[in-house]
Amino acid sequence: MPTLRLGRAAFAVALLCATHAEPQSPYGIGRVATPAEIAGWNIDIGRDGSNLPAGSGSVSHGSEVYDQQCAACHGQRGEGGIGDRLVGGQGTLATPKPVRTVGSYWPYAPTLFDYIRRAMPQNAPQSLSNDDVYAVSAYILNLNGLLPADATLDAKTLAAIKMPNRNMFVGDPRPDVKNPACMTGC
Numbered sequence: 097m098p099t100l101r102l103g104r105a106a107f108a109v110a111l112l113c114a115t116h117a118e119p120q121s122p123y124g125i126g127r128v129a130t131p132a133e134i135a136g137w138n139i140d141i142g143r144d145g146s147n148l149p150a151g152s153g154s155v156s157h158g159s160e161v162y163d164q165q166c167a168a169c170h171g172q173r174g175e176g177g178i179g180d181r182l183v184g185g186q187g188t189l190a191t192p193k194p195v196r197t198v199g200s201y202w203p204y205a206p207t208l209f210d211y212i213r214r215a216m217p218q219n220a221p222q223s224l225s226n227d228d229v230y231a232v233s234a235y236i237l238n239l240n241g242l243l244p245a246d247a248t249l250d251a252k253t254l255a256a257i258k259m260p261n262r263n264m265f266v267g268d269p270r271p272d273v274k275n276p277a278c279m280t281g282c
Contacts, residue, residue, distance in 0.1 A: 141210035145255025148206060152250040153231025155238045161228045162235050165217045174198075174239045179218070183239045186260060199240025203265050205257035209233045230254070 141147050153161075163172075169179030174197075176182070185195030194200075198208055213229045215221050224232070230249045237243040242257060 139210075139213065141206045141213075143204035143207055145206040145251060148209065148251035148254060149226045150251070151226035151230050152248050153227050153229070153234050154248045155231075155234045155243065155245050157227075158231035158233070158235025158238075161224070161232050165224065165228075166232065169218065174236060182236050186240075189261070189264070197240070198236055199242060199260065201261055203259055203262045205233070205237065205242075205254050205259055208236065209254060 139147075162170075166179075169177055170182050171177045174181065174183030180197075181195065182198050185197040185200030187200070188195040189200060202208060209229055212232055213222065213224065213226070216232075217223070233254065234243055234247055234249040237249075237257065238245055238247065242259070243249070247253070
């Protein structure tokens with residue numbers, strides 16, 4: 097009889113513990129991300145400059161960072177190499193051999209900051225400081241004739257740059273594609 101009581105007590109304790117367990121995914125692995133973890137990955141920049149971080153960078157500082165971190169792949173002056181060409185190509189998009197660069201093809205300047213911060217340099221993505229990313233962005237925009245040599249970029253000035261190809265992109269007209277941000281006046 098004491099064994100039966102001990103067995104019932106153990107069962108009751110196990111049942112009580114089971115009711116206080118944290119919910120799990122259907123596969124029994126993982127957990128809900130914390131707000132700090134989500135914030136660490138929430139680094140995307142809107143085409144209008146929304147979510148650009150604090151900081152600034154000059155064309156001259158960008159030249160230095162570019163020489164150290166970018167030139168080996170993209171060429172000394174953005175002409176391309178192992179990596180894509182970044183400079184030139186204006187006026188070529190409607191030709192049989194379009195040259196798609198930051199200055200000829202990209203429609204929004206803040207997306208340059210976003211891409212550099214996320215993916216460059218290729219061997220160490222996300223290793224540049226925000227000031228360095230602003231500076232490299234300034235330098236590349238300067239090489240494309242879109243920013244004077246004495247300019248300094250920050251969130252406000254970067255968002256204000258009007259790229260040459262800005263109005264050449266069109267929304268996707270397929271009826272199965274819903275893009276509420278671009279349904280009118282895109």
